[in-house]
Amino acid sequence: MKNLFKIFFCTYLIVASLYELKANTVSNSLYIIGDSLQTVNGGKIPYFTFNLNNSFSQKNAIIELNVGDSLNLWVHNTDTITHIFDIKGIVSTNNSILAGDSINVLHQFNTAGLYLFYDATNFPVYSYLGLAGSIVVKDHNHASFFWNTKEHQSVWNTTLTTGGSVVWNNYQPDFFTINGLSHPDIITDPQINIVGNVGDTILVYISNTGRGMRSIHFHGYHAEIKFSSKYPNHVGRSKDTFPIHSMETVVLQIIPDKPGEYPVHEHNLIAVTGNNFYPNGMFSITNIQP
Ligand SMILES: [Cu+2]
Numbered sequence: 001m002k003n004l005f006k007i008f009f010c011t012y013l014i015v016a017s018l019y020e021l022k023a024n025t026v027s028n029s030l031y032i033i034g035d036s037l038q039t040v041n042g043g044k045i046p047y048f049t050f051n052l053n054n055s056f057s058q059k060n061a062i063i064e065l066n067v068g069d070s071l072n073l074w075v076h077n078t079d080t081i082t083h084i085f086d087i088k089g090i091v092s093t094n095n096s097i098l099a100g101d102s103i104n105v106l107h108q109f110n111t112a113g114l115y116l117f118y119d120a121t122n123f124p125v126y127s128y129l130g131l132a133g134s135i136v137v138k139d140h141n142h143a144s145f146f147w148n149t150k151e152h153q154s155v156w157n158t159t160l161t162t163g164g165s166v167v168w169n170n171y172q173p174d175f176f177t178i179n180g181l182s183h184p185d186i187i188t189d190p191q192i193n194i195v196g197n198v199g200d201t202i203l204v205y206i207s208n209t210g211r212g213m214r215s216i217h218f219h220g221y222h223a224e225i226k227f228s229s230k231y232p233n234h235v236g237r238s239k240d241t242f243p244i245h246s247m248e249t250v251v252l253q254i255i256p257d258k259p260g261e262y263p264v265h266e267h268n269l270i271a272v273t274g275n276n277f278y279p280n281g282m283f284s285i286t287n288i289q290p
Contacts, residue, residue: 029073085103114249124247217266
């Protein structure tokens with residue numbers, strides 16, 4: 001009888017552990033949509049996004065997964081030309097999607113971090129024009145904030161979408177967005193503006209899907225690098241300014257040591273402007289309560 005119980009108990013343990021190891025499959029759809037981006041001065045420039053449903057939003061999709069999840073992703077091309085879907089460093093099989101067609105991508109994410117999906121068509125043209133979003137892979141349940149940072153040289157968007165070409169070395173962007181937003185939407189967006197309490201563990205996921213270099217400066221608090229797509233050896237460093245190369249990502253952890261309200265901004269001063277006006281660019285506010 002005792003042995004029988006042991007067998008039952010062991011079987012239970014094995015089944016339970018197998019169940020725990022079974023990762024979730026998360027299904028998502030992305031729609032490639034061409035429309036226009038509203039800039040801070042009320043203008044509109046040609047723009048494309050990956051959206052989670054078939055209606056255009058200036059905010060590119062952010063897909064959230066837990067470590068071990070498999071992403072079952074359908075990518076639908078609602079545009080009139082072929083696009084190519086890649087997940088940087090993960091899926092680069094040049095998945096061409098004909099106009100009006102769809103593809104399916106299945107991938108298991110076993111490492112926490114921040115990954116970029118983008119359009120490789122005539123790179124960097126369509127990625128620059130907006131087709132670059134992010135996949136967040138978490139190994140925690142802490143408060144998390146998400147920034148997809150990007151610049152725009154507004155006249156180039158028209159040039160590139162009407163078949164013209166540009167000289168990328170002459171890049172002089174005039175608009176700077178986070179998650180496709182400009183001032184004042186940036187400072188009211190709950191995905192962007194860090195809120196919390198002293199002692200909280202807070203994660204900030206930052207990607208640079210523009211063509212320029214980022215230098216993100218946190219006032220008031222230091223942050224620790226938890227993930228860096230370009231410099232894995234930087235993990236563990238604690239500082240207040242974070243360079244991020246084009247098409248790279250970092251994950252930062254902040255544990256606030258004091259209450260306060262502080263800016264977080266891009267330290268290249270042109271990038272805190274929009275149409276030459278401050279603070280119309282990459283500028284947000286951290287609000288920490290006691
Ligand atoms: Cu600063």
